Amino acid sequence: MKQRETNRNLTREHKRKNEIVLKASIAAISVLVVTIIVLFVFFVADIRYFDYQDAIELRENGAFNEAITIFEQLGDYRDSSEQIKETNYLKAFWYMENHQYDAAAFMFDVLDDYKDCASRINWAYYRWAHQLVEQNEFDGAINLFTLAGDY
Numbered sequence: 001m002k003q004r005e006t007n008r009n010l011t012r013e014h015k016r017k018n019e020i021v022l023k024a025s026i027a028a029i030s031v032l033v034v035t036i037i038v039l040f041v042f043f044v045a046d047i048r049y050f051d052y053q054d055a056i057e058l059r060e061n062g063a064f065n066e067a068i069t070i071f072e073q074l075g076d077y078r079d080s081s082e083q084i085k086e087t088n089y090l091k092a093f094w095y096m097e098n099h100q101y102d103a104a105a106f107m108f109d110v111l112d113d114y115k116d117c118a119s120r121i122n123w124a125y126y127r128w129a130h131q132l133v134e135q136n137e138f139d140g141a142i143n144l145f146t147l148a149g150d151y
Contacts, residue, residue, distance in 0.1 A: 048074060048077045051070055051073070051074060052070075052071075052074060052077060052078060052080070052083075054070060055067040055068075055070035055071050055074070055080075055083065055087075056083070058070065059083075059086075059087045059090065062094065064087050064088070064090065064091040064094065067083075067087050068084055068087050068088070071083045071084045071087065072084065085111060085114045088107055088110065088111055088114075089107075089111055089114060089115060089117065091107055092104045092107035092108050092111065092117070092120070092124075095107060095124075096123070096124060096127065099127075099131065101124050101125075101127045101128030101131055102128055104124040104127075104128075105121055105124035105125055105128060108120045108121035108123075108124055109121050122147070122148045122149055122151040123148075123151060125144045125145075125147045125148035125151070126144070126145070126148040126151045128144050129141040129142075129144035129145045129148060132144065
């Protein structure tokens with residue numbers, strides 16, 4: 001009888017220990033899963049943040065096309081679509097500084113409703129026309145002066 005009672009007590013004790021181990025295991029696995037999920041979300045968010053910062057740095061260093069590509073890949077992250085416009089805007093000014101007035105005029109035209117592009121296009125036409133005059137391409141220059149209007 002004592003043997004049975006001892007066996008029952010041992011069985012109860014063993015069951016209790018198994019329950020504790022099972023509960024601890026479930027808790028540990030739950031914490032691990034939550035940690036993995038949080039790290040995954042944080043890691044993915046960080047990648048987009050760093051890509052965004054890389055695109056800004058590329059733009060600041062004059063790598064406009066590379067910056068635009070990254071902003072396009074970022075999709076709706078932050079203000080990426082606005083950054084694409086700003087990058088194209090700065091690219092148009094780069095074209096102006098490098099006497100590529102035809103490319104600048106095209107960029108300002110594409111960005112017509114962004115910032116002051118509607119008036120900047122006349123500036124590009126005017127400078128382009130002067131460039132054509134220097135190259136003795138008077139017909140093209142006349143057309144561009146006409147497009148530039150009262151610039």
